[in-house]
Amino acid sequence: MKTGQGKIAEILLDGSLRIECSADLIPTPGQYLLAHKPASDSPLPVSLFQMDFSPNGFRSAPPTPLDWKPGDVINLRGPLGHGFHIPPSAKKIALIALDESIARLYGLISSSLKQNREVVLVCDSTSQNLPEAVEVQPLQALSDILKWADYLAIDVSREVRRTFNNEPNLHSASATHPLNQLKEKFGEQQPAINKVEAQVLIHTPMPCGGIAECGVCALTLNHEWKMICKEGPVFNSLSLW
């Protein structure tokens, strides 16, 4: 893990950032950097996930803090956490975004295509600027995708879903735990997910990245407390059920 500085080179229309930084700070897909703008009104660092990279920096997934502007210098710490590892034998890759954004899975696309893997993106959000070789399917098509794929990368939020009034939806058991979201989406297909290699990125605010053991990112998995910032944010699916 390193500390250093990065410079915001560009803010793209989708809210992603181009950040110039040294190569040893660039996270792999699923890993993250903690980033903080000096003298910012917002005291807590934010997590940056990689969408793609170049020798002198990387593109980070949205959202971007509102007070960050092109030319700003930000403090960076990382790379942190466990990222995705696609098995060498996997040739049919399904990227499944259960949340509104595919951005945290995007970094897996170019490396998979370079290694002649087939890639299907499964999501209900609109996706722009995807390579032509990537097929897009709705979440409704999950059962077919599970029969086809030999590796799944899944993105899900830890957070409680909100009602239309932006109140936490605490009355729905399925809303309070990311595994319940997974079970709800996969339904009867859940046994199938255990037959292929699958990894799950659980995203949530991770303000200390494990250093202060603040507990903000804590989650119970198999009746044990896990710190998503250290033991994740990418988990092997078999460790989750």
Ligand code: FES
């Ligand atoms: S973010 Fe503080 S313990 Fe995980």
